[in-house]
Each structure stands twice: as structure tokens, then as C-alpha cells.
Amino acid sequence: MLHRAIFLLSLTLTHISLSVTASELTNNTVNFVNSLDPQQASLVLFKFKDEERFNWKFVPTARKGLPLKELNAQQKQLAIIVLKSSLSEQGFNKATSIIDLEEVLKVLNNEAYRDTELYYLSIFGQPQNDNIWAWRFEGHHLSLNFTVEQGKLAAVTPNFWGANPANVPSGDKQGLRVLKLEEDLARELINNLSAEQQKQAIISNKAYRDILTRNQQQVSPLANKGILFSALNSEQKAQLLGIISVYLNNMPKDLAQSRYQQIQSHSINNLQFAWAGSIKVNQKHYYRIQGDSFLIEYDNVQNNGNHIHTVWRDFKGDFGRDLLQEHHTKHKH
Structure with missing residues (x-):
């Protein structure tokens, strides 16, 4: 298990796809916007300060923005390039696999309303002119929020990833587990703890019904519970960092490396790992990893423990709030 965790850590530093150049994301977004007709542009473009930027959801519901469904083939291609x-x-492949699960649900549950093209783009600000702007890609079980500063991707939270079914029970995709590592590595860690360590780490014998932070616009640290990084042995520490690396590896290389270095250099011994529910396979469970500046939450409770929700939240940096504050400090308006 230690070898596996160390391998996952190496992914963060060497095997993430090449980072985006300072202008590539902005140029790709401008190309997408320029392909839209006026009606489409009116749906996708918001002011940067619009409250809609904080109105994120991960359930199948009506949304503001422009869905893939209302784009022609060329526009869809340009939208996917932006994503x-x-x-x-890894993050892109995971996102597209989550979208594909809508087709699985349509067949498994006879739910005709499931649609792989009901994923919406929203752009906040003017990518071609503004120093800070943002965009969102969102639909069922995906809410990916990006903030761009000086043409470079600078913040990616909140980012929510879900999988239903967590393990596809039948059909062409039988056995597919889109969020496999998020589940398996955490269970390996909890089972690798001693009985005394488990008493610290397991904060409830019953899993919570969902992630505790839900879709709150801003979050604060959760209860100070769980086992501290400093209370783990070297193998267990590598396992915990391996779990974090799975979430980091969804981000572009430069940003993932920066966040990993921040975690290592800022109060790493204060990291906490907390578990709720059963530690057995195919049973309802929940865990979280909390640091001084961030929170990872995961739950697998619905559908008898076959329905995963995961999220990464930054206490000060969600929606690029810290970047915006720093920008206003440097550039008095």
C-alpha cells in the first residue's frame, strides 16, 4: 500500500498533463464566445460581480447559463476545448466519464430526462479585457468553478465531482467506477490504522446523509475531529497524501504543484482525517480531510452506498475570493 501511495504522489509532480500557457485558456474562451450568436451570448455571459457566480449546484435541475444542448457541433468542440x-x-477524463453516467442512469432507472448535453457554461466577466474573470461548467454531479487572473488559471474551487452509480452494476459499462481511487485509497488508510488510531479517526459509526457543506456559497472549517497527520506513521502519512493527490491531479499541473507545496509547507501536521460509517466495502461511509486552508469531503451513502459525492473547498479562496481581495489591495479603484 505504501508503494501505491508514493506512486500516486508522484503523479502530482510528474504525470499530470502539460500545464496551460498563460494565454491559452483565455484565447480558447474568447474563441468560444466569438462563435456564439447574440442570443447564445446573452445566456452565457454575466458580469464578474453577478451573484449567479456563487449560485452553484450539483443536482439535476434547471440552471442559468448556456447548455451544450444549444450549441452546434463547432461550438461544442470549442466549449470542450475550454474545459x-x-x-x-485525468480531470478531463473524469468529467466526461461522469457525464456519460447520465446515459447509464437513463437505462438503469428508465429516466428519460437524463441528458448528457444538459451541462451548462457560464462566463463571468470579459475574458478578452479583464485581468480577473471566471467561468463555470456545471450539470448533474459536476460543478467546476474556475477563476483566471492575468490570463492564467489561478483558482478552481469549489469543485464538485459525483458518481451515480459509483459502481455500475450492469450493462455495457458494468464494473465502471469513475471515482474508484477516491473511495479505495481512503478505505485502505482507515483499515491500516491501529485500533487506537481508529478511535481517533472514526467520528461516528453512522455515515452522514451527504457532504456536510452541501452547496454553501462559503464554508468555514468543520468540527476539529479526526486523527492528525502528526499521529500517523510514515506509511499512513504517505497514504493520506496519496488521497489528497488524487484530488489535486484533477487540476492543471502548475496549479496542482503549487497547492501540493502549500500543503507540505503550511502546517502539514495539522491535517486531519476523519471517517464516519462502516469501514467495509459496499457499506455506507463518509470521510473528510481538513487542513488550515482547505477541506475535502466525500460521502457514499445514497443508493445503499453506491452513490458518491466529493468536493474540494477553500476557506478563503473559493471563487477566487482571495485573489480578488489581493487584486483590490494592489490596484485601488
Whole structure:
């Protein structure tokens, strides 16, 4: 298990797809906007300060923005290029696999309303002119929020990823587990703890019904519970960092490296790992990893423990809030 965790850590530093150049994401977004007709542009473009920027959801519901469904083939291709520019290769593949699960649900549950093209783009600000702007890609089980500063992707939270089914039970995709590592590595860690360590790490014998932060616009640190990084042995520490690396690896290389270095250099011993529910396979469970500046939440409770929700939140940096504050400090308006 230690070898596996160390291998995952190496992914963060060497095997994420090549980082986006300073202008590539902005140029790709401008190309997409320029392809739209006036009606489409009116749906996708918002002011940067619009409150809609903070109105994120991960359930299947009506949304503001422009759905893939209302784009022609060329526009869809340009939209996908923007998404691909905002994620690592792993993150992009994971996003498209989550979207594909809508077709699985349509067949499994006879739910005709499921639609792989009901994923919406929203752009906040003017990519071609503004020093800071943002965009969102969102639909069922995906809410990816990106903030761009000086033409470079600078913040990617909140980012939410879900999988239903977590393990596809039948059909062409039987056995597919889109969020496999998020589940398996955490269970390996909790089972690798001693009985005494598990008493610290397991904060409830019953899993919570969902991630505790839901889709709150801003979050604060959760209860100070769980086992501290400093209380783990070297193998367990590598396992915990391996779990974090799975989430980091959804981000472009430069941003992932920066976040990883921040975690290592800022109070790493204060990281906490907390578990709720069963530690057995195919049972309902929840875990979280909390640091001084961020929170990862995961739950697998719905559908008898076959429905995953995961999210990364930054206490000060969600929606690029810290970047905006720093920008206003440097540039008095």
C-alpha cells in the first residue's frame, strides 16, 4: 500500500498533463464566445460581480447559463476545448466519464430526462479585457468553478465531482467506477490504522446523509475531529497524501504543484482525517480531510452506498475570493 501511495504522489509532480500557457485558456474562451450568436451570448455571459457566480449546484435541475444542448457541433468542440484547458488530463477524463453516467442512469432507472448535453457554461466577466474573470461548467454531479487572473488559471474551487452509480452494476459499462481511487485509497488508510488510531479517526459509526457543506456559497472549517497527520506513521502519512493527490491531479499541473507545496509547507501536521460509517466495502461511509486552508469531503451513502459525492473547498479562496481581495489591495479603484 505504501508503494501505491508514493506512486500516486508522484503523479502530482510528474504525470499530470502539460500545464496551460498563460494565454491559452483565455484565447480558447474568447474563441468560444466569438462563435456564439447574440442570443447564445446573452445566456452565457454575466458580469464578474453577478451573484449567479456563487449560485452553484450539483443536482439535476434547471440552471442559468448556456447548455451544450444549444450549441452546434463547432461550438461544442470549442466549449470542450475550454474545459480541457482548465483541467488535467485525468480531470478531463473524469468529467466526461461522469457525464456519460447520465446515459447509464437513463437505462438503469428508465429516466428519460437524463441528458448528457444538459451541462451548462457560464462566463463571468470579459475574458478578452479583464485581468480577473471566471467561468463555470456545471450539470448533474459536476460543478467546476474556475477563476483566471492575468490570463492564467489561478483558482478552481469549489469543485464538485459525483458518481451515480459509483459502481455500475450492469450493462455495457458494468464494473465502471469513475471515482474508484477516491473511495479505495481512503478505505485502505482507515483499515491500516491501529485500533487506537481508529478511535481517533472514526467520528461516528453512522455515515452522514451527504457532504456536510452541501452547496454553501462559503464554508468555514468543520468540527476539529479526526486523527492528525502528526499521529500517523510514515506509511499512513504517505497514504493520506496519496488521497489528497488524487484530488489535486484533477487540476492543471502548475496549479496542482503549487497547492501540493502549500500543503507540505503550511502546517502539514495539522491535517486531519476523519471517517464516519462502516469501514467495509459496499457499506455506507463518509470521510473528510481538513487542513488550515482547505477541506475535502466525500460521502457514499445514497443508493445503499453506491452513490458518491466529493468536493474540494477553500476557506478563503473559493471563487477566487482571495485573489480578488489581493487584486483590490494592489490596484485601488
